[in-house]
Amino acid sequence: MSGPDLRRAAAEVAVGLVTPGMRLGIGTGSTANVFVELLGERVRAGLDVVGVPTSEATRVAAEAAGIRLATLEEMPELDLTIDGADEIDAAMRLVKGGGGALLREKIVAFASHRMVVIADGAKRVDTLGAFPLPVEVNAFGLGSTRRAVAAALRACGCTGEIVLRARDGAPFVTDGGHHILDAHLGRIPDPEALSAALWAVPGVVEHGLFLGLATGAILAEARDGQAVVTRLGTV
Numbered sequence: 089m090s091g092p093d094l095r096r097a098a099a100e101v102a103v104g105l106v107t108p109g110m111r112l113g114i115g116t117g118s119t120a121n122v123f124v125e126l127l128g129e130r131v132r133a134g135l136d137v138v139g140v141p142t143s144e145a146t147r148v149a150a151e152a153a154g155i156r157l158a159t160l161e162e163m164p165e166l167d168l169t170i171d172g173a174d175e176i177d178a179a180m181r182l183v184k185g186g187g188g189a190l191l192r193e194k195i196v197a198f199a200s201h202r203m204v205v206i207a208d209g210a211k212r213v214d215t216l217g218a219f220p221l222p223v224e225v226n227a228f229g230l231g232s233t234r235r236a237v238a239a240a241l242r243a244c245g246c247t248g249e250i251v252l253r254a255r256d257g258a259p260f261v262t263d264g265g266h267h268i269l270d271a272h273l274g275r276i277p278d279p280e281a282l283s284a285a286l287w288a289v290p291g292v293v294e295h296g297l298f299l300g301l302a303t304g305a306i307l308a309e310a311r312d313g314q315a316v317v318t319r320l321g322t323v
Contacts, residue, residue, distance in 0.1 A: 092122075094208035097308040097315035099123040102170045102206045105323065108136050111163055113196040114150055115171025116143040116189040119206050123170050128153025140166060142196045143189035144263050160199055169200040173207050174219040174296070176305055180205070180321055181279050185222030185296035188253070188262050194294060197301045204323055205302050209309025217246070217276035222253070222296040223269045223286060224262060233291030237269060240285035248273040266293050 099122040106112060106127065114124060124146065131137065131154050139155050140163060141147040150157055171193055175183040182205065184190055197203045225233045230252075238250055253260040253268040260268055276282055279297050286295045304323035308315045 091208055094308040094310060094315055095119040095122050095206075097317055098206040098208065098306045099126055101306045101317050101319075102204060103127055103130060105168065105170070105204065106130070106135070106137060110137045110168060111166045112137050112139045113166045113169030113171070113200050113203070114139045114141050114146055114155070115169065116146045116193060117172040117187045119172035119208075120146065120170070121149060123206060124149045124153055124155070128155055131155050138163060140196055142171065142193045143187070146189075160195065164199060166196065166200040167202070169197050169203045170206060171197065171203065173205045173211055173298075173302075175213050175216050176205055176207065176211055176302070176307075177213055177216055180302040180305060181216060182298035182302055183216050183219050183221055183296050184298050185224070185268070186219065188222070188260060188268060190222055190296045191224050191262065191264050191266070191294040194298060194301070197298065202303045202322065203301050205305040207305070207307055209307045209318070212307055215275045215277075216279055216297070217273045220251070220270040220272045221276065223271060223292060224264075224266045224294040225269055226291050226293055227265075227267055229291050230267060233289060234269060236289045237271070237286065237292065240289055241271060241273065241282070244282040244285050245277050246271070246273045246282060264293070
């Protein structure tokens with residue numbers, strides 16, 4: 089069973105959580121894209137919901153699927169956000185931002201009563217950090233910010249290469265106009281301490297540690313050629 093099959097299995101369960109009239113945060117990434125596709129099918133069949141997308145890419149996909157959209161200015165409180173994750177541990181702490189939308193994803197998640205993660209089971213880890221940690225930074229003073237980020241990582245017992253994310257030979261630019269430093273750490277021994285240390289660095293706009301935001305998770309893994317879905321927390 090392939091990764092796309094598992095992502096679809098998780099997204100199918102998540103779509104079942106959506107009820108008429110919901111104010112819905114809609115995530116970004118490969119699994120969230122499947123969720124948008126399936127949600128669009130329900131909307132075209134008569135489901136009435138309003139969504140807030142976490143990226144321009146998701147906005148385009150949701151509009152194409154026929155999903156009615158709003159902004160957080162128009163609808164500042166959300167019932168539920170469905171989003172993917174690059175890593176999730178037993179405490180439902182997350183690493184997110186592989187798709188570059190971590191700032192908007194965190195804002196939308198914070199505005200939601202519930203955040204449910206959908207992913208394949210391979211994203212579940214004992215210790216966060218194998219996936220590179222994205223740190224969104226202002227372009228101004230990038231060199232200085234990078235040095236300060238490296239010092240914050242060392243102070244929290246994290247070591248590894250820091251790479252400026254690039255696309256098509258140029259620095260990657262987020263929807264908010266920022267750059268991303270990807271920290272290849274291997275492991276993060278104390279995510280809460282690292283979160284606080286990164287927040288103390290001027291020039292850091294956001295980071296990919298999502299702590300205390302996910303209320304539940306839907307994880308799909310392959311067993312004997314079948315997709316088995318596990319629910320964690322409050323789903």
